[in-house]
Amino acid sequence: MRDVVVTGIGLISCAGEGVDAHLAALTTSSPRTDLETFAPYPVHPVAAPDYDKQIAKKSDQRQMEPWQKLGCYAAGLALESAGVKEDAALKSRMHLIVAAGGGERDYAVDGQILTGLRGAENPGVFLNERLMGDLRPTLFLAQLSNLLAGNISIVHGVTGASRTFMGEESSGVDALRVAQSRIASGQNDIFLVGGAYNAERPDALLIYEMGGFLWKKPHRPVWDRPADGGGLILGSGACFLVLESREHAATRGATALASVTGITSDRHRRGPGSVGKKLQAQAAALGAKPDVVLSGATGVKGITEDEQAALKDFAPNAAVYATADVIGHTMEAQAPAGVAIAAALIAKGQASDALVTSIGHWRGEGAVRLTKAG
């Protein structure tokens, strides 16, 4: 098996852009929060970047909704950080795995249709007419899950081949896991992996509000929320990583920021205390001896306390940070973001053995172990 290392990080969120902004945010009390726009639901709004810096053509920007633009932007940052942005030949054989949900809807059109349906003589016919007349033809392409990858191929020329994984938090861990396994086994040399999430959209809030998962008060640390009913705060952001084999990185003279020592991902029928046991077993399987933990804890009642208890048990001396208290909960992008921050801490010598956890708000448990690139 070949060693897999992180050589590039692209990260953007409410904490700003790049690893330094995020490392600084680890120790600030509370991430930037918008309490007004979607009241009573707080969201952590992204610090809107100058998209021109990573998406040169305005025509490309116009083809994308915010989740895709954020993802494309972060992908560009990651390529730049890995020193491959200008290497067209390398990018043409670089593979891509994106963890994605779907894109934004046209909220005004949806509202008008819902209003009209109420009094429509023939609702089915009314729906057809309005959708045919009011939907922008290209909106579909901004919604399709695999078109974040498609846009990255177009904008950045990463064209080895792309695959898009779906499935909320788990898809982020699985994207990393499959990329890591393919590199470790020699099936491929280099990957761009990550995800993007736009929280500043009512349809995203809607799906989680139906399930009763949203926190409706000002930001409190995720660990403190279960005592008050629990809940998650969605965050807008994106994270992409360049992963490659140690040999491949060395050959091209790239700096390895950290090693990805192991990744585990699973599902089970959850019951009281089962999540903590799952995480314990995963940490043991990875041989984790973390001095730092980047937790994907959501703040949702039950699973958050479970995870906290498990961490206290197997990593009593580790510094524990909740990624959601830095960037909010970015769903598919959360595990990649945790890995990015952990790799940055290791690269700066502030940690030597890190564990990134991902306990999905509804299902799926995963963990990533990173160590010094050494």
Add this chain to the structure above:
Amino acid sequence: MAHDKQGRPLVAVTGIGVVTSIGQGKDDTWAALTAGKSGIHRINRFPVDGLRTTIAGTIDNVQVDPFCAPMLSERLAVLAAEEAVGQSGLATADFPGALFIAVPPVEMEWPQREALAKASGQQGDVTYADVLKAASEGRFKAWHDLFIFGTVADRVADKFGTKGSPISLSTACSSGATAIQLGVEAIRRGETDAALCIGTDGSVNPESLIRFSLLSALSTQNDNPDAASKPFSKNRDGFVMGEGGAALVLENAESAKARGATILGYVLGCGEKGDGFHRTRSSPDGAPGIAAIRDALSDAGLSPDDIGYINAHGTSTPENDKMEAMSCTAVFGERMASLPISSNKSMIGHTLTAAGAVEAVMSLLTIATGRIPPTINYNVPDPAIPLDVVPNVARDASVNYVLSNSFGFGGQNTCLVFGAEPK
């Protein structure tokens, strides 16, 4: 032989299952497919007034409640997987390996939005604030689970007892092929000895049909639904949406033989190549499609001359069929004039997320039965793409190696090679 020429474990197929608009189960579907029967009909699932396209290959005899894309997609996946796992002889509720499932990207649909709007009590203009207020009451909790992206896979994983985190994936119209490719890779890595690979799509609803319609991707030849999907014909004018589910049980050939399983064929090679040219169009020179085909052949350790039949992507859009013909001609040269290539989509429509898996099943059945399914509705040949499309009538032929092509929006190109035996 347990390994291929590159020393990797050989990947055998020990179970296949399929459901389409022309049949439930592989026997029915294969009989209809080789009889040249079309499953395309006028849509009666929802009103079609005001639509440019009013036909599709929907599956109307499978009931789910509530009726929506994730429920139907899950059901089609389960039907196909029951058949495939049943044939393989592996445990039906304790499948000894991973799940890779191509699922349509889901979102809440109009009946649910309407119910929320109604529950909000808003009598004036409805906005998302009203809908959110209704959602906060807790009555709609089950719809969170129903409409998040990982649920179809989670339910299928639970039912069949597959191991580890199931992968839900999309590579647009090549998704079904990618699910198989992921399974092949996992077995070759030695990560698992078995993989359940599924493609499923039950998403013919007003909005998804209209979205494709607004991109001018669909055929509008509604008058004679049977005849609308006409891949490679000069008068082709777009694809016809279809629904389907297909499942393959892949196994490490050595462990399959050791347990005495019947091997139906092998997945010998997988190839892929991204295309950064455009969101919906292929590079004009066809280079990525060509690269994906060559990659699949090389991965299989075969030369173009070994391939006896191509199961085409063949969507019936002007662009796809031209590009596919060009890519195949670039790889197979003059032989392309006589190498049979046919499109299942002429009969079952484009099953989108499921297509790559459905067509993998048909490719394996072609090898197993020595019969090539036709391209129906081929009455006006396109002189720009002279191909042997196995026009209108199935043909007997001994085929050892099949190439199956899948191409999708977003620069997705995935090709698979199946064989009766490794070379």
